[in-house]
Amino acid sequence: DQQVKQNSPSLSVQEGRISILNCDYTNSMFDYFLWYKKYPAEGPTFLISISSIKDKNEDGRFTVFLNKSAKHLSLHIVPSQPGDSAVYFCAATTNSGGSNYKLTFGKGTLLTVNP
Amino acid sequence: DVKVTQSSRYLVKRTGEKVFLECVQDMDHENMFWYRQDPGLGLRLIYFSYDVKMKEKGDIPEGYSVSREKKERFSLILESASTNQTSMYLCASSFLRESTDTQYFGPGTRLTVL
Numbered sequence: 641d642q643q644v645k646q647n648s649p650s651l652s653v654q655e656g657r658i659s660i661l662n663c664d665y666t667n668s669m670f671d672y673f674l675w676y677k678k679y680p681a682e683g684p685t686f687l688i689s690i691s692s693i694k695d696k697n698e699d700g701r702f703t704v705f706l707n708k709s710a711k712h713l714s715l716h717i718v719p720s721q722p723g724d725s726a727v728y729f730c731a732a733t734t735n736s737g738g739s740n741y742k743l744t745f746g747k748g749t750l751l752t753v754n755p
Numbered sequence: 756d757v758k759v760t761q762s763s764r765y766l767v768k769r770t771g772e773k774v775f776l777e778c779v780q781d782m783d784h785e786n787m788f789w790y791r792q793d794p795g796l797g798l799r800l801i802y803f804s805y806d807v808k809m810k811e812k813g814d815i816p817e818g819y820s821v822s823r824e825k826k827e828r829f830s831l832i833l834e835s836a837s838t839n840q841t842s843m844y845l846c847a848s849s850f851l852r853e854s855t856d857t858q859y860f861g862p863g864t865r866l867t868v869l
Binding site: 748 | 795798799800811858859
């Protein structure tokens with residue numbers, strides 16, 4: 641049962657344009673969402689996150705939008721740069737405390753930004 | 756800077772061998788995690804630990820065990836390696852006992868089981 645879905649395995653955009661990466665989730669208990677970025681031969685690195693009490697969070701060129709009713713979030717990168725080419729993982733968790741410290745990851749989307 | 760190191764970048768083992776993957780973090784983090792990454796499947800959690808000598812099963816613990824004898828070190832053990840355990844293994848750590856805390860990943864170990 642895939643609780644976090646990234647339905648686009650890959651995305652190709654032109655340098656300077658907007659990249660939009662999408663993520664859907666099914667577990668209504670999820671209330672905190674993160675994006676990680678992974679280059680080949682490196683571990684993933686944290687990019688940006690959003691709590692369910694917000695519908696938007698922005699950090700420089702990166703903005704994450706959350707639509708709770710649709711159980712959908714998206715990562716916007718504007719403007720896209722060739723160095724943004726990487727695999728992007730969406731992840732979700734519940735901020736409910738206790739001993740549940742785990743993240744549930746999607747399958748990832750390979751973004752290629754062409755010069 | 757947080758540093759998570761993994762003992763090997765590449766490892767080749769034979770079916771039936773016992774395999775140890777080591778992970779060390781240098782930032783006094785409470786939580787440590789082991790994932791595997793496979794094409795088309797993303798990152799899947801194998802085991803995690805939120806304290807020394809504590810461990811919790813993740814989503815795919817079968818065929819694996821873990822050990823955390825010291826706070827900074829978290830080992831993943833394949834008791835009898837099989838070809839379906841060929842994968843990229845990623846270790847991560849986080850400071851707080853909160854699921855929203857950022858996880859810091861090591862560079863990964865590419866394990867091939869022949």
